[in-house]
Amino acid sequence: MSRPQYHAVDSHVGKTPLIRLNKLSELTGCEILGKAEFMNPGGSVKDRAAYGLITDAEKRGVLKPGSTIIEGTAGNTGIGLTVIGHARGYQTVIIIPETQSPEKLQYLRTLGAEVIPVPAKPYSDPDNYNHIARRMAEERGWFWANQFDNTANRQAHYETTGPEIWEQTAGTVDAFVAAVGTGGTLAGTSLFLKEKNPEVTVVCADPYGAAMWSWFTHGNLDNDDGDSFAEGIGQGRVTRNLEDITVDKAYRVDDQTALSVVYQLLREEGLFLGLSSGINVAGAVKYALDHGPGLTIATILCDSGAKYQSKLFNGEWLLENGLDPGLSVEAAFERNS
Ligand code: PMP
Numbered sequence: 279m280s281r282p283q284y285h286a287v288d289s290h291v292g293k294t295p296l297i298r299l300n301k302l303s304e305l306t307g308c309e310i311l312g313k314a315e316f317m318n319p320g321g322s323v324k325d326r327a328a329y330g331l332i333t334d335a336e337k338r339g340v341l342k343p344g345s346t347i348i349e350g351t352a353g354n355t356g357i358g359l360t361v362i363g364h365a366r367g368y369q370t371v372i373i374i375p376e377t378q379s380p381e382k383l384q385y386l387r388t389l390g391a392e393v394i395p396v397p398a399k400p401y402s403d404p405d406n407y408n409h410i411a412r413r414m415a416e417e418r419g420w421f422w423a424n425q426f427d428n429t430a431n432r433q434a435h436y437e438t439t440g441p442e443i444w445e446q447t448a449g450t451v452d453a454f455v456a457a458v459g460t461g462g463t464l465a466g467t468s469l470f471l472k473e474k475n476p477e478v479t480v481v482c483a484d485p486y487g488a489a490m491w492s493w494f495t496h497g498n499l500d501n502d503d504g505d506s507f508a509e510g511i512g513q514g515r516v517t518r519n520l521e522d523i524t525v526d527k528a529y530r531v532d533d534q535t536a537l538s539v540v541y542q543l544l545r546e547e548g549l550f551l552g553l554s555s556g557i558n559v560a561g562a563v564k565y566a567l568d569h570g571p572g573l574t575i576a577t578i579l580c581d582s583g584a585k586y587q588s589k590l591f592n593g594e595w596l597l598e599n600g601l602d603p604g605l606s607v608e609a610a611f612e613r614n615s
Contacts, residue, residue, distance in 0.1 A: 288365040291318055291325045291358075292438040293396055296446040296576065301546050302539075302563055302607070307571025309331050309496050312579040313443065316551065320354070320361040321530075322581035323439075324425075324510075328358030329422045331432025332366065341421050349423040350374075350411035352510040353382030354581055359423060360391040367489065371420065373411045375399075378509055381585045390403050401515060420450065425460045427518040432466035439463065440470025443576045451500040455477040455562040455571075455577040458490045458552055461520035468523060479569075482528040484563025485536075488512040493526040506533050507589065507599065508553040510580065531560040534601055538610035539563070540590065541603045550583040553590060563611065 294317050299310045315323035335341040347359050348371040356372035363370050370391040374383065375398035382615055386393045399406045408426060415422035425431050443451055454471055456464040468480040484491040486504025493499055501514050513520075536556030543549040543559065558577040566575055589595050596603055 286321045286365050288329065288362045291329045291362070291443065291553055294318065296443065297549070297579070299543065299549075299559065301542065302559065302566075305607070306566035308566040309574040310559070310566060311447070311558060311574065311576045312549075312555070313439065313576065314579050316555075316579055316582040318358075320357040321585070322354035322357065322510075323463055323578055324354035324576055325358040326359065326434045326438055327425055327431040327460070328355055328362050328423075330430045330437075331425060331428060332359065332362050332368070334430035334433070335423075335429075336366075341368065341558055342369060344516055345369075346371060346418070346420040347420075347423055348373070348411050348415045348420045349425060350407035350409075351425065353378050353386065353585070354510055355384050355423070355425050355460075356391060357382070357389065360386065361390045364390065364549040369478075373407045373414070375407050379586050380588055382509075385585065390514055405590075425462065429518055431460055431462035432469070432519040435463050435466025436470045439467040439578075440474075443467065444471060444474050445574065447574055449474065450574050451475075451478060451576050453481055453562075453565055453575045455481040455558055455565060455575060457483045457485065457508070457557045458488070458513045458520065459511045459554075461517050461523075462512065464525070465519050465610045468525070472524065473517070475516065478555075479526045479565070480524060481565050482525050483531050483557050483564075484528055485512050486530060486532055489514045491528045491530045494525040504532075506553075506557075507601075508533065508557055509586070510552075511554045511557065525551070527565065529561045529564045531557045531564070532614060534605060535607075535610040535614055536561045537590065537596075537601050537603060538605050538607045542607045544583065549579065551579055552581045553585055555579045555581070560611075563607070567611070570586050 318325035376395040485506030489501035540556035
């Protein structure tokens with residue numbers, strides 16, 4: 279027998295299971311499949327981007343042993359950069375809007391990142407978290423990962439998420455659904471899948487208050503109606519990662535529908551997920567109801583609900599914010615159709 283090969287944690291990003299969501303597959307007559315990104319070492323889909331951003335910077339010679347990585351992030355990219363960074367000998371400084379869940383801030387601090395919470399400001403404001411990260415990198419000579427506009431992000435999904443979904447569905451995938459934060463997941467995965475089969479339909483699921491539904495449907499960045507509690511998604515501009523991609527269909531998903539999906543997956547499938555996963559799966563169900571039955575539809579289960587206990591799984595918080603964890607998926611979709 280040949281000697282077994284063992285690898286450190288940074289080699290174990292990706293190769294996540296593709297999970298059949300049984301109840302929603304039965305409801306729609308389609309195969310609704312969720313990529314279990316919460317199983318990555320840092321617990322989210324953003325480990326893939328973090329791996330790609332760090333590896334690319336090493337290849338370009340901008341990251342050297344002992345370097346510091348700085349990033350503006352809703353949290354998950356920061357966690358991924360810190361996990362992979364520590365495995366490779368880098369420190370991280372994380373600029374995070376203070377509106378993000380306390381669990382993510384705590385998680386980052388426990389991992390040993392330097393965490394700098396800042397007031398949430400729009401991208402147009404010079405004190406938006408990304409601009410602060412860029413300025414601090416320039417001043418101190420740190421590496422700014424720049425996940426929104428550094429296309430090493432989408433390249434990671436082109437090289438891993440896309441091929442994995444293609445192989446796991448034996449090339450039978452009909453549609454791929456994803457929400458947009460940086461756009462890395464949607465762009466990289468869809469570029470690969472469409473290269474394999476141009477007939478694969480690419481679907482964007484967008485929370486209210488974001489501009490991607492409007493961008494992919496009407497070609498304008500109109501985002502002035504509504505808001506969402508989903509963290510890590512909700513984009514108002516065309517990032518470099520989103521440039522030149524083809525998105526065939528976009529849906530807007532409200533928070534109540536996403537929450538009903540999250541609770542249904544929790545109670546009937548044993549899956550404990552955050553709200554962006556609910557937006558994604560709701561988008562997949564909408565597409566299945568519009569275009570099924572008989573389709574194979576893949577989407578992303580971005581991260582675990584454990585990071586949002588104090589909000590999504592806290593009765594008082596839900597009540598204060600007008601969200602009902604008892605509303606069925608069927609009733610939520612009915613209300614929205
Ligand atoms: N869901 C969660 C929980 C996230 O943290 C992110 C990334 N910010 C996304 C979805 C969106 O991923 P992407 O940046 O690849 O668009």
